[in-house]
Amino acid sequence: MKKWLSGVCALGVIAMTGTASAETFKIGLIASYTGAFATWGTQFQNAIEAFQAINGKAVKGPKGESIDVQLVYRDAASAGPDKAKQLAEELVLREKVQMLTGFELSPHAMAMADISTQAKIPVVIMNAATASITRGSPYYVRTSLTLPQWAQVIGTWAAQNGIKKVYTIISDYAPGHDAENYFHKSFKAAGGEIVGADRTSLRETNFAVYMEKALQAKPDAVYMFQPGGSPSISFVKAFSERGLKQAGIKLLGNGEFAELYLPHFSDDVIGTISVNHYTETNARPENKVMRDQLTKQFGEKGVTDIASVAAWDGMNLIYTALREHGASADGLKYIDAMKGKTLASPRGPIMIDPEERDIVQNIYIRRIEKVGGKLTNVDIATVPMVKDPWKIDNPVKK
Amino acid sequence: MTTLTPKSLPASGLGTMAAGQLSFVGHALPWAIAVVFFFVAGGYLSFGTQVLIWILFALSLDLALGYAGIVTLGQAAFFGLGAYAAGLFAIHASSDPVVGHLVAVGVTALFGFVTGALILHTTGVTFLMLTLAIVSIMFEYANQATKLTGGDDGLQGINVAPLLGVFEFSIFGQTAYVYALVVLFFWFVFSWRVVNSPFGRSLDGIRQKPARMRAIGTPVWRRLLAIYTLSAAMAGSAGALSAHSTSFVGLSVLSLVTSGVVAVILILGGIRRLYGAFVGATIYLLVQDWSAKVSPYFWEFIVGLMLIATVLFLEGGLMDLGRVGRNFLNRIRNRADVK
């Protein structure tokens, strides 16, 4: 009996000292750990754990108080946005999180709009790339990319680098439409000609026909946009099998050729040119810090990708905001603190657009080469500090 | 909930309690649980709303598949159509949820009627493939028509006005929960009356011996069409609830997986007893919620095993567990007696 009592007392003391010495700030992360998008959840979480291993799990607030930053992870299971929304409600109402983050899929991020506004919860979007998203709520900040950033840059670059005719083959879904739209626009604006455009059904893996059509149109290059994984692998296979590569036609792509996916391609992929905002092998010290830490913690599974870098920078932004405003400020205060911030990211310099709360960053053109026996993306051009073109085309109505 | 004994089975083994009393308790129990849940749920209320919606969806399938023996894999077509209809109506016409709901139900009923009239003369695998084809075509269309549906990004900007002009749909989800519960109750009572009517009895006959029913003059095709249309309307109603409660419609409402999951839920719970949908949806979503946290692919594996086991050993679904258990105990007792 006595033992039991003293135990309770001890617990009480621990609890009291706990609250006295530090505040906690809870962040809910929603991403898929299972299903078709299973890699995203793990990639986000690994990067966040690596970030906290280096920068500490606590931040010093404006009054010198120590704030414990706690993450609560939830699996959106590659399911519909209703699932993501339900998880967000649980996190806000039961776990009392003060911020939400994660979101690899645009529909998931979009579904957070009314929760964030009603509960005044800032949402740091770590992937979801549909351009319009950040307009959905004043509580949204994005640290990843917008699709028009990629498509516009590679379109212009192609036209300026000796590619005059392009055949585009994109996957027939919303992100594919964005990519097609902005590629066509920028490529034509820079003097190029689109000699054909096809949309393939969402899970297509039989690309022979499209390759045949492209071959007959005799373009200088084929521009593709396919979901990562089996569609893009089949695409590249069909591309070289059909003799397009031998015919000297270049292949232009996007995120399909991230380092994470490269081991699943055969050597046919060498020479492919892609656009991205993060080249995994870049030599920046910030990148080295992040990659070394991830390798140290997760070994072979510590490969970095756009998910890691977005999570890393997202945490960096959150830490900055907490340093300025402590653990119990109004949601919009944190957003204000993030607006206009510039950071040295592992991907290069980035800035949060003060008006749109969206990311402004360098965009890189890379070529796949074999470096030391390994397929690697090598930078061949850089376009500095690109602002989302969609927002420039669609200014906020006042 | 497993203690509940459906009407179609003899209320044996429960001793002195009269059948009437028992059936009253049986009926009151699930609804009482649903009402109590409202007060104790806290942050889980929107999970509760999801369960209610899936119950209604599974209930709609029970009418077609369970009672009338229409083996379909296209039920998601109605759920999805109802969701898109409700969502689009809220965006382009009126944000009143009740009107939107009625419109969605009307649209899906009409769609069920038309497609049913086209394909109900076929049976077996052919029918199965036709339902698959319909839902796949709808999925592809919703994916391509990004201007109308938002495609893969989903239908955005659904604004739902307060229910009856008073109750707002907030993140706390009270309105959505009560709304879903009331709708479910209405459909349940309706279905109960339908399956216990002479019309419902004739469906039983059609399921078991369509040729014989035809021989005694039952208009088989018309009966099937009627129940198929009703089932479509109910699924559409569930879809509309989903659109209103989450103010969002994603492409996945039209996916084959949605069709599959609802069948799994119904079979797990037990077909042809209406309450099977209740048991199935609750257990399925609870186990899914829990096991997805344990290990990634564990869930799929468990569902697969559950399906195989249900088909092989538990033809009446989980609602049969009580009876199977009793039989097992009796057998052991008998064996002991022999010794």
Added chain:
Amino acid sequence: MLSFALTILLDGISYGMVLFIISVGLTVTMGLMRVINLAHGAFAMIGGYVAGYLTQHGFEFYLALVLATLVSGFLGGLCEMTVIRPLYRKGELAQVLLTIGIVFVVTALITEIFGAFPYRVEFPTYLTQPVDIGFRTYPAYRLFLILVGGLIALILWLLIEGSLYGAKLRAAVDNAGMARAVGMNVNLLFTATFIIGTAFAGLGGAIGSGILSLEPSYALKYVVLFLVVVIVGGEGSFKGSFVAAMALGIIDTTGKYFVAAAAPYLLYGAVFVLLLWRPQGILPPKSLA
């Protein structure tokens, strides 16, 4: 123009051959046993993964194909004797659900063992390159598919039309009760047929992986395609499924070529119209016609 038409034809036929090799087993088992088997794609997937694993670990390509075929057939037989057999007495619903259950279990196991990423079968180099066929260069891989598919069709045709097994099979498809009554061991016939069917599926999954690429969702993703071949061709009709597979391959290819925007609807639209027109398929066996 002629060379262009020929190219489309080759593309269509090679695709159709993959569908045929995988589906032919399903057609026979569905016709013979009247079981809706949604797990057929799972056996094709298993064959693909076995071949992929072996070729990636230094096994010779053709040896890997043989082993993949055997493993699929063996697992298929095992499955038939344990969980499929009780289904013969049950309704369509039970069949659909149990076989979906098998798909889930296999998918989960494959993901656990091989991961969620796509998986690759290493083809010999001469199959991954274009070759000169006179009027143009053409992928050697697709010619290989046409060759193998044609060979299989020929062998099966000889087997079914010319052997005692074939005669028994045709008899049992047309009237299982009568076959049993005249003293045939129908159970044994069922098991043998199931083994052969899943073995072909495994082979098809392995050599077809260049078109239907391997990933854990394979079993669910493509099974609709295989069912379409069977149902459109007419359950139990070997010739029907060959015709249906070729037709689907060619329709799909030409459709994508000329009306790309309609491509996603093409398959299902064609199926819809065909089945409303002929609910029993193009060439149903005599008993059903």
